[in-house]
Amino acid sequence: MKSTVEHLSPTRVRINVEVPFDELKPNFDRAYRKLAQQIRVPGFRPGKAPAKVIESRIGRAPILDEVVNEAIPTKYMEAVTSSEVRAIGQPEFADIKIEDGDVVAFSAEVDIRPDITIPSFGELSVSVDDLELTDEEVDEQLDELRARFGTLTGADRPAETGDFVSIDLAATVDGEEVADAQTSGLSYEVGSGNLIEGIDDAIVGASAGENRVFTTKLLAGDHAGKDAEVTVIVQTVKVRELPEPDDEFAQLASEFDTIDELRADLRERLTRVKKMQQGVQARDKVLDALLETTEVPLPEAVVNAEVESRKHDAVHAFDHDEARFAEFLESEGKTQEDFDADVRADAEKSVKTQLILDSIAEAENVGVNDNELTERIIYQAQRYGISPDEYVRRAQESGQLGAIFADVRRGKALATVVRQATVTDASGNAVDLEELFGRDEPVAADAPEEVAPEGESETAEGAVNK
Known part of the structure; x- marks a missing residue:
């Protein structure tokens, strides 16, 4: 040949x-x-x-x-x-x-994949937020823990923010009842914002047995994007009583003997979360710096395929009903032209990101071992609520196993860049990201598991696919 x-x-x-x-x-x-x-x-x-x-x-x-x-x-x-x-x-x-x-x-x-000149990783410099932890944030965590052990008692007064109410809901659009919006005996925490917009304002001040009517825009179902008249009936009002934050509570809710030990543990946990947030912010900003400083010719056919895929996914949420999708765009204050422009910009950024990270992975000899691939599969299976075996079967049928491998490899490539970039906080202090991204050393195909710490795969996926 x-x-x-x-x-x-x-x-x-x-x-x-x-x-x-x-x-x-x-x-x-x-x-x-x-x-x-x-x-x-x-x-x-x-x-x-x-x-x-x-x-x-x-x-x-x-x-x-x-x-x-x-x-x-x-x-x-x-x-x-x-x-x-x-x-x-x-x-x-x-x-x-x-x-x-x-x-x-x-x-x-x-x-x-075009030839790409990658900038020196050490020349990339980004700044992230300071790691600040206040006593108020620790108090919030303690209050959330106390809430788990709280008790609900009836309140002979109008509902207030933070109360728990039992409600019935009904809605109409243009005088026609919306079956999907009918419910009764629903338990709801006033002010949580977990239901439709406007319901908290309607419930506050209502006593048991009262009903309130308000107008809101439906976000899902056959009437998505349309204004609905919602009737909410308050059946009961209950207040949550929290246990005292003392040593007795610490022994009930944790392995600690004193409330001071419990508060110290909460502070340590929050500090770790803050460090993780710093790492995520550093990852995103380093990626943005790569995109800004790297010239990448974009393959037109690949970009067009990504655009069509994103458009398909957007309309799929509306059962491919173009009219309903147009109504949704109008409710969001967007035109079809606005949507098309946004989709193309996102598609171009996604393709550019993948091309850059693939080039880095190749140049740095980044590989993926079985443990790392298995971790990603298990994580994704948990997200979809299915077994890892079922997830693998579906991925094989749809030809996505290669894409899973590529995502893990790109995540490791990005971690390689972040480890070598200069990351400081807003106060000018160097930020140590070793806990999240590992030591500053080459990542090989047979690298030990600790090179890709727990959570890195998800972090990288967010970067690659955003």
Whole structure:
């Protein structure tokens, strides 16, 4: 087989391939066996008719079609591998030429990952928020813990923010009842904001047995984006009484003997959370710095595919009802043109991010070991509420296992950059991110598990896909 590569642009090539017929003998053998099972030849059992007999019955053309349809994708992949073309996306085949008994020739145009000049990681400098922890934040955590052990008692007064109420709900749109919005005996914490907009203002000041009517915009269902008239009936009002924050409570709610020990533990936990938030902020800002300082020619076909995928996902949430989706956009104050522009900008950023991180992963010899891939699979399975085996099965059926591997690898590539970048807080102090991103050393395919700390995969995924 002979192949040549023509560079059409920094992001696209044409691969020209010529395959001598003697290399296609295995393809011809498979084609004859397949066709022999599909046709009936008198005097021969199914699948046993000789090649010449089959050819005399159906002609040469169907056999050549079968051979070419099987051979072209295979020979294309061989050409990509031998020429070390970094192909991305699907190829477009053209100029297919068959000279029977001599050669099969074709060309394939495909997008490629462009050559990218990556800036020195050590030259990247970002600033993150100071790590500040107040006594009030510790008190909030303690109050949340106390709330878990609180008791609800009836209140003979109008509802206030923080109370728990039992309510009935009903809604109408243009005078028509909305079945999905009907419920009774719903327990709700006033002021939590976990229900529809406007309900807290309606409930506050209402006593048991009272009903209030307000207007809100529905966010889901058949009437998403439309104004609805909602009636809420308050059945009961209860207040939550919290236990005293003393040593007795500390012993009840934790392994500590004193409230001071419990507060110290809460402070330590909050500090770790704050450090994690600093790390996430550093990751995002380092990625933004990479995007700003790196020139990347974008493969048009890949960007267009990403745009179409994002549009499909957006409309899918409305059961592909274009009219409902248009109403939703209008309710958000957006036009279709605004949406299209936003989608394309996000798609371009996503593709650029992936190309940069893939280039870094290749340059830094970043690999993914079995433990890291398994961790990602388990995490994703938990997100979707299914078993890891079921998640893998679905990923295999949809051809997404490669994408999972790529996401983990890109996350590790980004961690490599963050470890070498200069990260300071708002006060000018250096921020130590070793706990989140590991030591400043090369990440190899057989790297120990601690190189990719727990949580890094999710953090990286957010960066790569945002």
